[in-house]
Amino acid sequence: QSALTQPPSASGSPGQSVTISCTGTSSDVGGYNYVSWYQQHPGKAPKLMIYEVSKRPSGVPDRFSGSKSGNTASLTVSGLQAEDEADYYCSSYAGSNNRRVFGTGTKVTVL
Amino acid sequence: QLQLQESGPGLVKPSETLSLTCTVSGGSISSSSYYWGWIRQPPGKGLEWIGSIYYSGSTYYNPSLKSRVTISVDTSKNQFSLKLSSVTAADTAVYYCAGSTVPWAFDIWGQGTMVTVSS
Numbered sequence: 007q008s009a010l011t012q013p014p015s016a017s018g019s020p021g022q023s024v025t026i027s028c029t030g031t032s033s034d035v036g037g038y039n040y041v042s043w044y045q046q047h048p049g050k051a052p053k054l055m056i057y058e059v060s061k062r063p064s065g066v067p068d069r070f071s072g073s074k075s076g077n078t079a080s081l082t083v084s085g086l087q088a089e090d091e092a093d094y095y096c097s098s099y100a101g102s103n104n105r106r107v108f109g110t111g112t113k114v115t116v117l
Numbered sequence: 118q119l120q121l122q123e124s125g126p127g128l129v130k131p132s133e134t135l136s137l138t139c140t141v142s143g144g145s146i147s148s149s150s151y152y153w154g155w156i157r158q159p160p161g162k163g164l165e166w167i168g169s170i171y172y173s174g175s176t177y178y179n180p181s182l183k184s185r186v187t188i189s190v191d192t193s194k195n196q197f198s199l200k201l202s203s204v205t206a207a208d209t210a211v212y213y214c215a216g217s218t219v220p221w222a223f224d225i226w227g228q229g230t231m232v233t234v235s236s
Contacts, residue, residue, distance in 0.1 A: 040221035095163060097164075
């Protein structure tokens with residue numbers, strides 16, 4: 007199974023918005039509304055930020071939002087803050103045998 | 118709340134079997150409300166799903182690792198385990214155990230444990 011495609015990097019100034027894309031196929035992202043997004047700070051475990059395309063777990067700020075169109079999912083971080091600087095990974099259910107696939111990861115820099 | 122903790126050797130020799138255990142606290146591993154998984158991350162690289170196990174005991178593995186992976190549950194110890202056989206240097210990574218209380222995503226993560234494959 008191939009990794010989902012994300013841009014290597016994205017950046018924005020404090021207070022601005024940044025959007026990260028996650029492109030897959032009709033067998034994963036496009037076929038199911040089971041896309042999730044994770045934030046990972048250096049040396050730390052990933053943290054779930056979005057699940058089922060656009061749902062936020064308890065405690066995740068509403069500055070984080072998710073969407074999907076066709077085979078591409080997106081994560082938008084609005085009102086960027088310094089603590090949002092991290093690596094972000096998307097993930098999708100990939101059908102048969104309950105497979106999961108992760109994205110290639112995007113490093114978000116707050117300028 | 119649920120907490121997970123990985124344990125196991127930090128160094129494994131090539132061709133041997135990597136064995137890790139994840140201890141679950143704050144909830145029952147056999148609850149139908151949860152499922153469990155292993156994810157790894159080679160140094161400087163991205164995340165890779167290894168496999169998942171459900172309360173029913175059903176297991177699902179990454180096709181690229183399936184021939185070498187076994188995930189199992191020990192309900193008496195509230196633990197689940199990973200075995201990866203015939204390891205090579207390419208299996209060097211931080212290994213995370215994770216749990217899911219929401220649909221199709223891992224919302225509970227262990228701190229991760231670094232495993233190096235080297236002679």
